[in-house]
Amino acid sequence: MGTIDLADLAARVKAGERRALARAITLVESARADHREEATALAAELADETHQALRIGLSGTPGVGKSTFIEAFGLFLVEQGLKVAVLAVDPSSARSGGSILGDKTRMERLSRHPLAFIRPSPARSHLGGVARRTREAVALCEAAGFDVVLIETVGVGQSETMVAGMVDLFLLLLAPAGGDELQGVKRGIMEIADIILINKADGPLKDVAMRTCADYAGALRLLRKRPQDPEGFPKAMMVSAVEGTGLEVAWEEMQTLAKWRREHGIWDQTRAEQAKHWFEEEVRQGILAQLTENKPLAARMARMGEEVAEGKRSPGDAASEILDALSGS
Numbered sequence: 069m070g071t072i073d074l075a076d077l078a079a080r081v082k083a084g085e086r087r088a089l090a091r092a093i094t095l096v097e098s099a100r101a102d103h104r105e106e107a108t109a110l111a112a113e114l115a116d117e118t119h120q121a122l123r124i125g126l127s128g129t130p131g132v133g134k135s136t137f138i139e140a141f142g143l144f145l146v147e148q149g150l151k152v153a154v155l156a157v158d159p160s161s162a163r164s165g166g167s168i169l170g171d172k173t174r175m176e177r178l179s180r181h182p183l184a185f186i187r188p189s190p191a192r193s194h195l196g197g198v199a200r201r202t203r204e205a206v207a208l209c210e211a212a213g214f215d216v217v218l219i220e221t222v223g224v225g226q227s228e229t230m231v232a233g234m235v236d237l238f239l240l241l242l243a244p245a246g247g248d249e250l251q252g253v254k255r256g257i258m259e260i261a262d263i264i265l266i267n268k269a270d271g272p273l274k275d276v277a278m279r280t281c282a283d284y285a286g287a288l289r290l291l292r293k294r295p296q297d298p299e300g301f302p303k304a305m306m307v308s309a310v311e312g313t314g315l316e317v318a319w320e321e322m323q324t325l326a327k328w329r330r331e332h333g334i335w336d337q338t339r340a341e342q343a344k345h346w347f348e349e350e351v352r353q354g355i356l357a358q359l360t361e362n363k364p365l366a367a368r369m370a371r372m373g374e375e376v377a378e379g380k381r382s383p384g385d386a387a388s389e390i391l392d393a394l395s396g397s
Contacts, residue, residue, distance in 0.1 A: 072106055078113035081212050084151075086185050089212045093187055096204040107204065117211040121153070122326055125231040127221045127257065128241030133267050134220055135174040137241055137309040142175070144315045145216055146183040153185045153209040154178070155202055156220040185214065203234045203346055232260045233345050236335065237322055240264045242284070244276040259291060262302050262325060265318060269306035281306050296338070298328040358394060365393060 072095070080088035096107040128134045135156070142152045154175065179186045187205065202219060209217045221231050232238050240261040258264075264284050269277035284304035291302075305321065307314035329335040360366055369390055375381040 074106060074110050074113055078110060078211075081114065081208060082117065084213045086212075089185060089208060090187065092208050093189075093201075093205045096208065097189060097201045111204065111207070114208070114211040119210055119213060121206075121210045121214050121217045122237070122322070123206055123217050123219070123235040124322070125219045125221065125235035125238045126241060127231065127239075128267075129243065132241050132243045133309055134241055137265070137267055137307070138218055138220055139175040139178045140309040140312055141315055141319075142178045142184055142218065143181070144312065144319065146178075146181050149183070150215040151183045151185075151213060152178075153212075153214040153217045154187065154220065155205055155209070155217065156186065156188045157202065185209070185212075206234060233342055236326060236329070236338070237262045239322075241267050242280070243268055244273045244280045258287065262297075263318065263321060264288070264302065264304040265314075266304065266306045267309055269314065270308040270311045277306050296329060296334045298325065301325055355394070359390075365390070368393065 077088055077092060077095075081092050092110060095103055095110065098104070098107070126134060126138065138154055138156075142154060145152045156175075175186055178184045189202065189205070206217050206219070219231060219235060238260050240257060240263075242264060244266060266277045266281045266284070269281075281304045288302050288304060294302075303321065305314060305318055307318055309315075326335070329338070358365070359369060372381060372386045372390065376383050376386050
């Protein structure tokens with residue numbers, strides 16, 4: 069990446085230069101120790117930036133049309149003069165570590181719009197379909213003056229709920245289907261969804277979408293009402309990314325929920341709790357990094373792992389010894 073003038077890069081990010089923003093995100097995504105130091109310094113340069121974007125997490129079952137919806141929704145927002153950033157986390161190969169990173173080709177019209185910015189990132193091995201540095205990338209997008217940041221995650225599952233730890237609103241996108249689909253969606257992700265959007269509510273699927281929407285609305289009523297929700301939330305709604313129908317109403321509901329949370333202090337409280345969570349996560353990740361980067365300790369851990377596998381040591385006893393060695397006690 070070469071030598072970086074961090075003050076200049078920070079100034080260009082604040083000015084909303086997309087190329088500078090892309091370079092800054094590349095920096096924070098890097099695993100190199102020197103880049104991590106520069107990323108931390110860049111964050112300090114941008115620390116006085118107070119602009120807050122509406123952070124929206126979006127998940128959904130494979131084939132539901134997440135990219136199609138995001139492009140349609142993003143185009144709807146930019147037509148209203150809003151700056152929209154899309155952080156699309158692509159699945160990574162567990163074997164090679166590679167990713168397709170095809171979201172820019174799937175969102176061709178949105179990617180060309182001057183008020184939009186699309187950044188595909190590999191999930192690598194991070195749980196929740198969210199790249200480890202996604203939260204830092206969100207902060208960079210806010211510093212660049214974007215009004216809405218959409219985070220598209222890999223898929224639906226228990227670990228997918230991790231995205232809720234970095235967004236203000238969480239959307240679950242589902243396709244019209246029968247009762248089996250309702251059974252297949254994990255309760256955990258249902259509990260964190262603020263709005264469930266039934267996509268593809270058009271053509272011959274419109275009637276099916278109406279029934280599916282009613283099914284999910286009924287399921288949401290069975291869940292315990294959350295203190296951060298006003299009356300009527302969470303809710304299920306129908307949209308069609310192809311026809312563009314339902315997008316305006318969905319956006320109005322998102323704004324209503326965000327405004328309510330701001331007025332009742334829940335917005336600031338949630339963001340403070342999220343910041344604390346990611347501080348603790350950074351500490352945990354730093355400890356794990358020490359285990360792998362400290363070669364003598366890593367070798368010792370490998371030997372002890374073999375002893376545990378052979379039944380010579382208990383897992384708890386071996387772990388305690390490694391932790392004692394890590395702390396220097």
